Amino acid sequence: QAVVTQEPSLTVSPGGTITLTCGSSTGAVTDGHYPYWLQQKPGQAPRTLIYNTSNKHSWTPARFSGSLLGGKAALTLSGAQVEDEAEYFCLLMYSGARVFGGGTKLTVL
Amino acid sequence: EVLLVESGGGLVQRGGSLRLSCAGSGFSFSDHYMHWVRQAPGKGLVCVSRIKTDGSFTTYADSVKGRFTISRDNAKNTLYLQMNSLRDEDTALYYCAVMSPGVDYWGRGTLVTVSS
Numbered sequence: 001q002a003v004v005t006q007e008p009s010l011t012v013s014p015g016g017t018i019t020l021t022c023g024s025s026t027g028a029v030t031d032g033h034y035p036y037w038l039q040q041k042p043g044q045a046p047r048t049l050i051y052n053t054s055n056k057h058s059w060t061p062a063r064f065s066g067s068l069l070g071g072k073a074a075l076t077l078s079g080a081q082v083e084d085e086a087e088y089f090c091l092l093m094y095s096g097a098r099v100f101g102g103g104t105k106l107t108v109l
Numbered sequence: 110e111v112l113l114v115e116s117g118g119g120l121v122q123r124g125g126s127l128r129l130s131c132a133g134s135g136f137s138f139s140d141h142y143m144h145w146v147r148q149a150p151g152k153g154l155v156c157v158s159r160i161k162t163d164g165s166f167t168t169y170a171d172s173v174k175g176r177f178t179i180s181r182d183n184a185k186n187t188l189y190l191q192m193n194s195l196r197d198e199d200t201a202l203y204y205c206a207v208m209s210p211g212v213d214y215w216g217r218g219t220l221v222t223v224s225s
Contacts, residue, residue, distance in 0.1 A: 001170065001171040038154070040154075045204060045215040045217060045218065046146075046154060046204075046215060047213055047215065048208055048213040051208070051209075051210055052210060055210065055211075057211065087153075089153065089154050091154075091156070091208070096159070096166065096168050097156070097159065097168035097169075098144070098159060098168070098208075100146075100153060100154045100156055101153075102153050103153040
């Protein structure tokens with residue numbers, strides 16, 4: 001089974017910009033992997049922020065955006081807020097099966 | 110209101126079996142792929158299994174292949190996960206979820222604890 005890689009932890013200052021990435025052991029991440037980005041806060045179920053590379057749900061704050069960057073999926077947070085402190089998981093599709101990355105713990109400090 | 114309610118978790122001995130259920134309401138259950146996602150204590154998410162709308166296509170994480178079986182009953186709006194030959198590493202909170210374009214529903218999870 002493919003391995004999906006993410007930065008284990010990142011820190012951003014309030015108001016700052018940061019990019020989280022999501023790589024695949026099989027090679028470059030493409031739109032065909034239908035990248036998802038999920039946010040999980042302590043004690044809560046995850047929720048999807050971005051689906052199919054760059055599409056947002058109605059509840060996704062405008063400061064989050066998704067893209068492909070340098071062979072990886074990327075989640076960019078522009079203008080970080082304290083409430084964005086959470087764990088972020090990417091999710092890729094491989095022949096119909098979905099595989100999560102290990103998650104990135106984002107600290108806003 | 111959309112609800113996904115998982116049940117069937119509990120304490121089970123190593124090598125034992127459990128059947129999880131997930132009852133959906135407030136949305137068109139039969140129109141969506143359904144997922145079981147688990148999270149071990151303090152760990153990340155794992156997509157355990159996925160099933161197509163009519164049950165004709167399923168996928169499993171390598172770690173559960175041959176031991177777990179996903180199924181659904183669209184008439185009852187219910188998703189199932191039959192878990193056999195349980196191992197210590199299967200201890201986790203098991204969520205059922207819909208993750209589709211424009212749609213994202215999650216239950217609160219049911220806890221499975223495997224002990225020796």
